Amino acid sequence: MSTLGDLKDWMREQVASRVPKADLDQRDPDYIRDQLPGTWLLASLYFRADVQHLDRIPADGPVLLVGNHSGGNVPPDTFVFTLAFCSYFGVERPFYQLAHNLVVSAPPLGWLRKFGTVAANPENAKLALESGAALLVYPGGDYEVFRPSWERHKVDFDGRMGYVKLAREAGVPIVPVASVGGQESALFLNRGQWLAKLLMADKLLRLKSIPISLALPWGLNISDLAGHIPLPTKIAIEVQHPIDVDGDDQAVHDKVMASLQAGVDRLAARRRFPVIG
């Protein structure tokens, strides 16, 4: 048993040591500016994205943007919203996104840090908001992003509401960001929580799911760790009105969830076909 315990500790250390320390200076506005045309082409031609009501985001100062997350390990909603935010407010406005440890520590994804992506933990989130930046978070994103495709229009943070405390302590409003379409980029069949437990990935890698999906180019795709080629699904995003953090955590969380679900329902009602939109 002690050997197994040592192995778990060793693996945990290996992952933790590879997670880069939050360095907000790694965000590079010039790099982002140069990437915007490529992402605009992808968003406009491949995903036929439509982003509405960016004017609801306070024009300056720190703000916590809370979104529902879709699309497995290749979530189109994140890059479409990042493009829209940078295009609307300019790359000069500091904007950071929280991502799973495995995402920020993967060497091929090092360029994400230039976009302002930092590891998801309370310290990094606080650091970003205290610097006056806008911060995009997906509470329970690692759980929600692998929901089965037939639950694609259900907002589910897996009960996470630490973001409310974060907003309260930083004294910033919460702006919900609803999106649909991402969960149609592959056919997600099962979250695979049972598989994560069986392989102890939940303890070693903070992975609660080892999802099972049908995705390009793999066919049957277990874990999605290598990503997949997303189907050209239409992505629709609607920014909701800001919510002040003036009640207890549960009450604020309920407001955010209601706002997000209403936004998702509105966007879903306009959708006539899966993928095509």
Place this chain on the structure above:
Amino acid sequence: MRVERRNLIDADRGAVWKIVSDPDRYPSFMARLERWESANQQPPGVGARYFVHWKIGSVPVGGLVEVVEFDDLRDLAWVGITGINLRGRIRLRDAGEGRTRVTFRLSYQAPGGIWGYIADRVAMRQVGRTTTETLKRLKAIAESGG
């Protein structure tokens, strides 16, 4: 890329200038406008800055612009300060018998090398439609008495 559209308005230059020189009127005639806000509260004229975004493709495109030419009854031009490289001009000229020829030009260049060039080409048709629609709306407003 440079996009230019022209039209002839059955109204004198003074009437058309009254519309195009008034920043509050832009949301009423500028097509696909997503954002139009004063950025420095300066009265209309050279040095006034505005946040301007048009919905082009999937997202609002534009940025902070500054008016660099405000030639009474003749020309109004602006350049982009943030966002894509942008120059715009609305040019008014007499076309006889109380009519005005209006030219609307937009020159733009996205950053990012080859991808920027491709994005510029792809956006060109939509930018063209936007400028055409803008002039149609301007004509309708000016000919209905402003």
